[in-house]
Amino acid sequence: MQTRLPETLLATAAGQEADRILRSCVHCGFCTATCPTYQLLGDELDSPRGRIYLIKQMLEGNEPGSHTRLHLDRCLTCRACETTCPSGVNYHRLLDIGREELDRRLPRPAAERLLQRALRLVLPYPRRFRPLLGLGRGFARLLPSGLRHKLPPAQAVPAWPTVTHSRRMLALAGCVQSVATPATNAVTARVLDRLGIQLIEAPAAGCCGAMSHHFAAADEARAMMRRNIDAWWADIEQGAEAILVTASGCGVFVKEYGKLLADDPAYAEKAVRVSELAKDPAEVLQQEDIGALDIDGGGRRVAYHPPCTLQHGQQLPEIVEGILTRLGYQLTPVADKHLCCGSAGTYSITQPELAARLRDNKLAALGAGRPELIATANVGCQLHLQTESEQPVRHWIELLDADAG
Incomplete structure (x- = not known):
């Protein structure tokens, strides 16, 4: 694709990166076949190719309008287009640059700014989010049905292992997951404990920064990244083997710390090391003797939803499916599993x-095989699907805990 970006923009790192990405696109249209919003709406501007043109x-200097924001906001950043693209277009990075530039040139309406600000002030901070969720659960009967269905049920959280092992890994506690689905990391710790690995959470770590980043609050996101690196660094120096991120949405972002902080002289090298250590639990377990877990799925029928952040963002397709199949679970067929669930x-x-x-x-596709339950690998997908699911929705790691049922 030919470009005519102004010299002032090409003088910046973001402008040079955007120019390289734009030039790599041959506008073949393969991306439209796997874009969820294009499949729903049939509008070229709601496809990756259309958004690239916008x-x-x-x-190149054209003034953006409300239609530009409409179509960029509708993008899920699922990155299915990147999996499909034969030219390797780094679409999600171009979208980040485009959204930041759009917010600079065309400030959002006050109501949208207020909503984003409220989300950024609450969701990344468990101490703020936890009491609000508790309040919502306490007064659930008084809430409108649409809001009441969004409240995740309280989880029974198994005890975290206390045994010390020579092998240690860090875990990102995260923000929403630590409040809404706290069993996920606890179960992961129990599974690894049975494999001779100690899982620890660094108390000073927090939100990975993804939400702020996607809301074009770059400075805020970078501050969160630096805080997490600082929180993990002592354990990394003491030999932690990996940083386990059980929410695949956070995992794909932590794996990009090295790129996002490449221009930070104080953190660039550390960020690269953190990205190298960041692992999804499935990456770790596929290297271990999971037979030692003594788990027998017994042919139990499970519909697995691979989050976009795992199959497209982290490029780890079929990895969870392989583990569950090896442990005796029967995975039911799911049509169009490459498409986003909408979370x-x-x-x-x-x-x-x-x-x-x-x-x-997505629920229609998952339910077609009559599963007993639905499993996934990301807290957002889990919470979103369970609002209307007839089957229980769980993180797949829970199926590896002998006491989880």
């Missing part, structure tokens, strides 16, 4: 209508 026009971080809040349509389509 970003290109804006970066996509805060997408279900900011784009509720599209998110609901995607969720309903």
Whole structure:
């Protein structure tokens, strides 16, 4: 694709990166076949190719309008297009640059800024989010049905192992997951304990920064990244083998710390090391003797939903499916498993209508094989799907805990 970006923009690192990405696109249209919003809406501007043109026009100097924001906001950043693209277009990075530039040139309406600000002030901070969730659960009967269904049920959290092992790994406690689905990390710790690995959480670590980053709050996101690196660094120097991120949405972002902080002289090298150590639990378990877990799925029928952040973002397709199959679970067929469920971080809040349509389509596909339960690998997908699911929705790691049932 030919570009005519102004010299002032090409003088910046972001401008040079955007130019390289734009030039790599041959506008073949393969991306439209796997784009969830294009599949729903049939509008070229709601496809990756269409959004690339909108970003290109804006970066070349054309004034963006409300239609530009509409179509960029509708993107789930699922990255299915990147899996499909034969030219290796780094679409999600171009979208980040485009959204930041759009917010700079065309400030959002006050109501949208207020919503984003509220989400950024609450969700990344468990001490703020936990009492609000508790309050919602306490007064659930008084809430509108649409809001009441979004409240995740309280989980029974198994005891965290206390045995010390010579092998140690760090775990990202995270923000929403630590409050809404706290059993996930506890079960992961129990599974690894049976394999002779100690899992620890660094108390000073917090939100990975993904939400702030996707809301074009770059400085805020970078501050969160630096805080986490500082929180983990002592354990890394003492030999922690990995940083386990059980929410695949956070995992794909932590794996990009090295790129996102490449221009930070104080953190660049540390960020690269953190990204190298960041692992999804499935990456670790596929290297271990999982037979030692003594788990027998007994042919139990499970529909597995691979989150976009795992299969497209982290490029780890079929990895969880292989583990569950080896342990005796029967995975039911799921059509169009490459398509997003509609969670996509805060997408279900900011784009509720599209998110609901995607969720309903995904639940129909997951339920077609009559599973006993639905498993996934990301807290956002888990919470979003369970709002309307007839089957229980759980993180797949829970199926590896002998006491989880």
